[in-house]
Amino acid sequence: MSTGLLGFESVQERQSGVWDYISPSRLNCWIKCPLAFRLRYLDGIRTPPNANLFVGKVVHSGMELWYRHRQLGIAIEAADITRRLVESWGRAAEEESMTFASAADEKVLQEQAVGLVTAYLNQVPADEARPMAVETTLEMPLVDPSTGEDLGIPLLGIVDLILDESEGPLVADFKTSSRSSEPLEITHEIQLSSYAWLFRQVQGRSESGLEIRSLIKTKSPKIEIHRYPARTDAHFRRLFSVIREYLDALDSGRFNYRPGFGCTMCDFRSQCCSWAG
Numbered sequence: 001m002s003t004g005l006l007g008f009e010s011v012q013e014r015q016s017g018v019w020d021y022i023s024p025s026r027l028n029c030w031i032k033c034p035l036a037f038r039l040r041y042l043d044g045i046r047t048p049p050n051a052n053l054f055v056g057k058v059v060h061s062g063m064e065l066w067y068r069h070r071q072l073g074i075a076i077e078a079a080d081i082t083r084r085l086v087e088s089w090g091r092a093a094e095e096e097s098m099t100f101a102s103a104a105d106e107k108v109l110q111e112q113a114v115g116l117v118t119a120y121l122n123q124v125p126a127d128e129a130r131p132m133a134v135e136t137t138l139e140m141p142l143v144d145p146s147t148g149e150d151l152g153i154p155l156l157g158i159v160d161l162i163l164d165e166s167e168g169p170l171v172a173d174f175k176t177s178s179r180s181s182e183p184l185e186i187t188h189e190i191q192l193s194s195y196a197w198l199f200r201q202v203q204g205r206s207e208s209g210l211e212i213r214s215l216i217k218t219k220s221p222k223i224e225i226h227r228y229p230a231r232t233d234a235h236f237r238r239l240f241s242v243i244r245e246y247l248d249a250l251d252s253g254r255f256n257y258r259p260g261f262g263c264t265m266c267d268f269r270s271q272c273c274s275w276a277g
Contacts, residue, residue: 018250022154022155023194024157026041027242028191029041030249031190033258034254034257034258035256035257036266040268047267054092054093054096055217056175057092058089059113059174059176062082062121064134068131071130071131085114085117112221117215120215129166131162133161135161136162137156138156138158139157140202141153142154142240146233146236146237146240151243151244151247153247159173159199168208169199171211172210173195174214174215175214175215177217189239190239190242192228193235193238197239207231208230210229211227212225212226212228214226
């Protein structure tokens, strides 16, 4: 496990070269736009901290604190979790180099984070299964299950939560979102398949299912939980086909501009608009 019970810090992917490991976030960035991947992971361009991402990290820290107590069988009230988030807010903002437009804007964001955590904790079933793992890093060498070929690089994933349910382990991931909508499974396929593959390699058994637990930033916070079945061989074939293409791109140094709807929300819009290749 990665952090202490009373700590605010979240597990972070270690910062290292692109040939040191593959992660779902790196794969998804490359899929979305190879040029954005290059700007971030090869050129090392860092974008200013984003308020939505900061709130998401704060919310994740609340989930981690709650479930670490449950993992150890220690009772804690929801009010204690949100109190600690408020107390740690300033330190978290400093660590993330987060600045706010005004004190009023900061207060709105803090209340939003507290509201999301409170809404989630208020609906956690009393008999929810005990966690096997909380915010834990899994890393294994990538060996193609279809061919047995060792790809010579590890896969690394940071899994939010694994619950020891009666029908088998459940792998869950927390998301914060601005709107309510059922997430298309395919939009999370890289992440879910990566987590399932890592879990099976580490534990030697299959997951019973996977969940996306969305905390929705509506006026009255909402919680939506969407469950997906255990991964199949087809999921892993698709995952490894993407990984092979990704490695080919790294090897060839080709990182093409890929315009699309995602450009409207990309942190690198200003850089790529002036990019000359």
